[in-house]
Amino acid sequence: MTSRSLKIALAVSVALNVFAAAAVGAVWVARDKIEDRVAEAHKQGRREPVWDVIERMDPAVRDQVKTQLRAAAMQARPDFEEARAARREAIALTGAETFDPVAVAALLERSRASEARGRSRLETGAVETLNQLSPADRKALAPILSRHKAKREARKPEKAAKAVAAAASAPVRP
Known part of the structure; x- marks a missing residue:
């Protein structure tokens, strides 16, 4: 094998390895998202639309x-x-x-x-x-x-009260 063909083989090998690593990473991230969705759907008290x-x-x-x-x-x-x-x-x-x-x-x-x-x-x-x-x-x-329900739970009364207090104490610009 010549030096040129070794370089080409090495470049192809590196490209395939990078592609494989990216594919594995994408599958791993997608799997986590799917697991989160399944867990959310099976939460107790959750109802169907x-x-x-x-x-x-x-x-x-x-x-x-x-x-x-x-x-x-x-x-x-x-x-x-x-x-x-x-x-x-x-x-x-x-x-x-x-x-x-x-x-x-x-x-x-x-x-x-x-x-x-x-x-x-x-x-x-x-x-x-x-x-x-x-x-x-x-x-x-x-x-x-x-x-x-999701929006209501996200806005806890304490957070709403803090936001109102912060807005009231903010200086008014003319």
């Missing part, structure tokens, strides 16, 4: 529930759109050259009120729908009345 429960209901009841929940969502939609628009406007005002804290606070209050109105419409529609179901179906669909 409500829409999956609805899909397994009797077809006549399922269609009625879907129709009523969609109608409630459509009634609440303008409130949520108004809430998002007010929040976008507040963000835009915050980024303006001159800051008007009163106007920003008023827009945020309007956003919260619109969101609360929309949530109220959704919950009222859900309660009306649940009222028409059998006890077993009501029990299966009860989670539709909960809010986002």
Whole structure:
């Protein structure tokens, strides 16, 4: 074998080894992620998504529930759109050259009120729908009345209180 062919063989060998090491690393990382997902899915107290429960209901009841929940969502939609628009406007005002804290606070209050109105419409529609179901179906669909559990647990009351205190003590720039 010549010196040139040895160099080529060495380069090919190194390239294959690097590729193999990268593949092993990728499989190892992917395996850890999959194991984490499986463990999360099997946590005690975790429930399946409500829409999956609805899909397994009797077809006549399922269609009625879907129709009523969609109608409630459509009634609440303008409130949520108004809430998002007010929040976008507040963000835009915050980024303006001159800051008007009163106007920003008023827009945020309007956003919260619109969101609360929309949530109220959704919950009222859900309660009306649940009222028409059998006890077993009501029990299966009860989670539709909960809010986002993962987000709620992530925001512990102590953290929220600290954030409010920090915001209140922060200096206001003109």
